[in-house]
Amino acid sequence: MFVWNAEDLNADQVKAIEQPGSVFLTACPGSGKTRTLTYKIARELSLLTSDKQRVVAITYTHRAADEIQERIEQLGVDTTQLWIGTIHSFCLEWILRPYAIYHPELKHGFRVINAHDTERAHELLCSQHGGGLRIFDCGHYLTSAGYVISCPDWKRAKVEAVLQQYWAELRANRQIDFEMILDYAYQLVRDIPSIGILLGSIFATVLVDEYQDTKEIQYAILGAILKASNCKAKAFIVGDPNQAIYGSLGGYAITPAEFSTLSGASFTEMDLSVNYRSSDRIVTYFENYNQLTSKISAGGKHKTFVSAISYDYATHRTALVDEVVRLIRYNVETMGIVPGEVCIVGPQWLPLAGMTRQLMAALPDYSFSGPGMVPFARDIDNFWYKLSRIILTEASPQLYIRRSRWAGEVIAALDLADINTAAITRKSLLRASNAISSAETDGLKYLLECFDALSAALGIDRASSPMLVEHYDAFVEGSQRRLDRLVADGATAIAEVAMFRKVFNEKTGITVSTIHGVKGAEFEAVIAFGLLEGMVPHFNEGDKIAAANKLLYVICSRAKKNLHLISEAGRRRGQNNVYQPTDILLACSFGYDQIS
Amino acid sequence: MHISKLQLVNYRNFARATVKFEKGVNTIIGENGSGKTNLFRAIRLLLDDNLLRMAHRLDERDFHRGIGEWRGHWIIISLEFTDVSQDETIQSLFLHGAGNITAATVDRATYNLIFRPKAVIRQKLGELAAGDHAGLAALRSEMNLADYETIFTGKSSADFCNPKIYRSLVGDFDAVIFPNELTSPDIGGIVPGMFSIAREIGFTFVQALRDVVAEFQNNRTNPLLTLLKGKSGEIDPTAFAPISALVSNLNNAIEGLDDVRAIRTDIRDTITDAAGETYSPKSLSIRSDLSDEADRLFQSLKLFVGESEASYEGGIHELSLGGANLIYLTLKLLEFKYQKVKQTFANFLVVEEPEAHIHTHIQKTLFDRLKYDDTQIIYSTHSTHISEVSNVENINILGRDGGVCEVFQPAAGLDPGQIGNIQRYLDAVRSNLLFAKSVLLVEGDAEEILVPILIKHVFGLSLDELGISLINIRSTGFENVGVLFHDLRIRKNCAIITDLDLAFIDLAPDPLDSDAKIKAKKRALGSQTSGAARSIRLNSFCHGNAWLTAHFAHHTFEVDFILAGNSAAVVSVLNDVYTDAGTIAQAKADLESGDIARYGARVLTMAKQVGKGWFAIILGKAITPDVHLPNYLLSALFSAHRPISVETLASILEHRLKVQLESGLVSLPQIDAMSDHVGRFRRGEIDFDAVRAEMLKAFPGDRINTVLATL
Secondary structure: OHHHHHHHHOOHHHHHHHHOEEEEEEEOOOOOHHHHHHHHHHHHHOOOOOOOOEEEEEOOOHHHHHHHHHHHHHHHOOOOOOOEEHHHHHHHHHHHHHHHHHOOOOOOOEEOOOOHHHHHHHHHHHHHHOOOOOOHOOOOOEEEOEEEOOOOHHHHHHHHHHHHHHHHHHOOOEEEEEEHHHHHHHHHHHHHHHHHHHHHHHHEEEEEHHHOOOEEHHHHHHHHHHHHHHOOOEEEEEEEEHHOOHHHHOOOOOOHHHHHHHHOOOOOEEEEEEEEOHHHHHHHHHHHHHOOOOOOOOOOOOOOOOOOOOEEEEOOHHHHHHHHHHHHHHHHHHHHOOOHEEEEEEEOOHHHHHHHHHHHHHOOOOOOOOOOOOOOOOOOOOOHHHHHHHHOOOOOOOOOOHHHHHHHHHHHHHHHHHOOOOOHHHHHHHHHOOOOOOOOOEEHHHHHHHHHHHHHOOOOOOOEEEOHHHHHHHHHHHHHHHHHHHHHHHOOHHHHHHHHHHHOOOOOOOOEEEHHHHHHOEEEEEOOOOOEEEEOOOOOOOOHHHHHHHHHHHOOOOOOEEEEEEEOOOOOOOOOEEOOEOOHHHOOOOOOOOOO | OEEEEEEEEEEEEEEEEEEEEOOOOOEEEEEOOOHHHHHHHHHHHHOOOOHHHHOOOOOOOEEEEEHHOOOOEEEEEEEEEOOOOOOOHHHHHHHHHHHEEEEOOEEEEEEEEEEOOOOOHHHHHHHOOOOOHHHHHHHHHHOOOEEEEEEEEEEEOOOOOOHHHHHOOOOOOOOOOOOOOOHHHHHHHEEOOOHHHHHHOEEEOOOOOOOOHHHHOOOOOOOOHHHHHHHHHHHHHHHHHHHHHHHHHHHHHHHHHHHHHHHHHHHHHHHHHHHHOOOOOOOOOHHHHOOOOOOHHHHHOOOOEEOOOOOOOHHHOOOOHHHHHHHHHHHHHHHHHHHHHHOOOOOOEEEEEEEHHHHHHHHHHHHHHHHOOOOEEEEEOOHHHHHHHHHHHHHHEEEEEOOEEEEEOOOOOOOOHHHHHHHHHOOOOOOOOOOHHHHHHHHHHHHHHHHHHHHHHHHOOOOOOOOOEEOOOOOOHHHHHHHHHHOOOOOEEEEEEOOOOOOOOOOOOOOOOOOOHHHHHHHHHHHHHHHHHHHHHHHHHHHHOOOOOOEOOOOOOOHHHHHOOOOHHHHHHHHOOOHHHHHHHHHHHHHOOOHHHHHHHHHHHHHHHHHHHHHHHHHHOOOOOOOOOOOHHHHHHHHOOOOOOHHHHHHHHOOOOOOHHHHOOOOHHHHHHHHHHHHHHHHOOOOOHHHHHHHHHHHOOHHHHHHHHHO
């Protein structure tokens, strides 16, 4: 039985962890959601009575899965009976691969294409179909009943034609994209009841993190499995409806009652409403955007911190960088906050890479990590990307567990690629990688050189596996495109090995991120810009007020100490207009601080 | 759940074989070299977690030699399980990997090892134009083992042993037609490493080892150590801590002994004296090095057994071989029991030739008692004693024909009544027929005793040398056992030898007949009628079955023996049957009368006088190489034993030459001349017709000529 130190968890967290049966847990920002989930998984693992059962945890990102798994291992709990990963990996590993032979379109094998491939296919089709269609018009998601297209109505017919052709082409090539993974998984679970029955009895507990960003088809898949288990499999659903910011991709917070109908489980509804992250003042501020009835209170060590919260809608777009620089200096140099605890947030529609580079130029003594600064193709499912993680990190005790897991993933990928891995172990792989050295300073050349050396050391013939060749070409081409763009934008140093290595380093500098990218993260100081109606919320959103509330809620609740909001003036909208500040932000009355 | 089927395709000495298993105890029987070990190896490749991972990497020697060029072919080992249920939680993980879903349920599971060319090669094969033999040959010439992969699949639906299906999955090498699809759903879904099926079930393999003592002494194979680990998984470190402390104290105590310390000082002093301070080691100590690690310490555990007297317990090496084997098997069974405790829903105990371990009478008891729930036992044997205890429905027979092994299920397609009859007939002696290459079925002791003697004298070969088992049914219920020999079941020749029981006396009623005569006529008529009926019955039983023939004595064995021209032989044993001179004279006259009514009645009276079996033994002593073999026996013999090899024919001829030589009536050059012909025949320089003609020419009086004339 897994036990923990009394100070590890608070009473509400313990209650949620020890609650028998299925639980629906609403966890406010900073309430220790991940910690609760981690301990819950550890406890469920220790409660297993048979080695034939599994605990399954669905996370929103691979990174979250890695982090939780590492934390559980650090708690000293054996994770051999844990499966943790994204819903897409779940569908692939537990449904598509084992049961593909029962689906007429998958039975002769299939290949998963990544987001990059999808984008390129859309791009090509859009240009073929004409009519001014752009990639982002092709945004769509699948549901148990069909598909939803997010573009404006007048483009709908054209987008539908593009998508139909896209799907037909994939089918002809036996390829499936991420959305189709979900669709096929749903069809299999729906049409072949045995799958649900078997999975439902293998899984002792199914945990879902960030449920508010889960799609209807994902609920349908998990619901069907839980239902088939006849309540034998428990569910533990965690998230925060206030932070549901993926509505445009189909994500929404299901109600406990709806999910109960879908899954047959009866839920105990619980919540975690103490925020351990932020000061009282920050909590009071972001409560303005709380759309639920529950009240959140601060309870952490920063509770009494006298936060500076500012809102600026006067600064002109041209002075934005200077203003952000001023705020960074204020927080770091005046308030003594370390740069790693400062985050710059903007909506994903704005060129954040440009912002990062301008900041780098203005603050040469600071270091930054931001989007668009990763110099190679970051496709988590690409074999060579997986290998890069090992090549670009150094052997160190802190990284051992992580690198060992990465090595495991590389070996698993080799198996999938038809390479005989009988003679390769995690250790031998890491040892071979650590033994490689090169004086090459160009990052991509360095990587490719290491790929060859490591392949030779492990006796892998890349040419013998079509999958490895395909991934290799995609990796090289994708990386080259990225590098060319970055260098063209002026980031010449980016091509160096040091910059490549930085991608996997623990963060030390100031983070520049999209709003969606900071989900789950926390910083002492948060500086947000681009808070403009049409971006926050995006003009495509249906319920604009709700969407704006959620985005502001997410932004504001990241801050532990200081929060700075900017709706810069003068950003051009169309030919003759400029963007205006986000309505609800402007409407919010609060005693903002002046930063001088 | 249990294994219901094993299919082997192109694996070692199996071209394609289907072995069927039932719940409970199953027997694999077969002569040495018939593939028992390979069959077990195949099962272990799929289910034995102890087998090294390396073993799954097959090589060219694993390909069946009969396929010729192996490059491009697949090896398939396929297991089918039945009695599965998707509603049993404990089976779910297994069925997730291996369960075949039909409609809304999982009715069976399949788990296969497939050794095949990698996708790149399969793709190249698929791209060949139909009939492109040169292209295929070029591809194959470049292929090597590195181009092969081993995959495990579950949920397969293909009948791999069907040549048509094999061609559709792998390709048709003769027509050069290969599938364009690289992945066929029929071979099932690939079972990823994370679901090693072997870990889901319990599997214990007991090898037919010959040196148990060595096994006990080897730390890796010592079953005692395996048990200690298996009992609780790993050794509990907290429970072991005090022992470690004791060992550490013990080491200190030994090092602290006065004598030990004195020696250390003396060594040091001597070195210093001899080499001088400069060149001496700077420090030197004597350490007691008893290990305080559990693994190492446990190696000192030894089993002691008192075999014959309770007061003395000796080490394994002191036990008798049988005793050591019994202990070994017991420990293996215990290992198996421990495995069962660990929540496996299906357990498999595979024992190779238990007769190698223990005495046959213990074996019988053992397998009667080995009835654990959820446990399927499969063992191989060449002991008829064990096959006798097993159910004929649970038997697979391995037969070898040249380099190819075949598998027979002796009860396939039979109804429960027929199976019951077989079961009743198969006692320890008759079980022999399951092992035989060919079989003669006889109805009584006379045939059982005399047929082997007759054949030995005439042909100079024993039935064993001819690969024939002679089985005495002790009645005329031949069908009960004969039913085993059939296209569906045991595909080996079986000849039935029985009597037509034609009356040899005039059956017409005569008013002058005494009561006894009337009775005798009635009896003879009864026999004749039932004999005729039997012949109709048996002929129709054998009709259309290429493996089964029936052969009839016109009257009975003894009568037909004289009818064939052997009255002198019977006369020669008269003194062993009768003592009264008058009776002997009368009997001699009867036997030599040439009147079947007289000699027939006489020989039967004689047999009756001493008992048929004893009479046969007496008669056996009078058999010489010149005996006349009754034709029905001859035809039975060569129906069972066919085709007759050149080797056998040559041996027969050489035997006859020896007989001729021993008779002293022929000259040595005559023999040598004929010997040369036999030699040439043996080397294939002349054919059978030629050598037969030479024999007739050289020794026209030899009995064998009439036999050879029939071949």
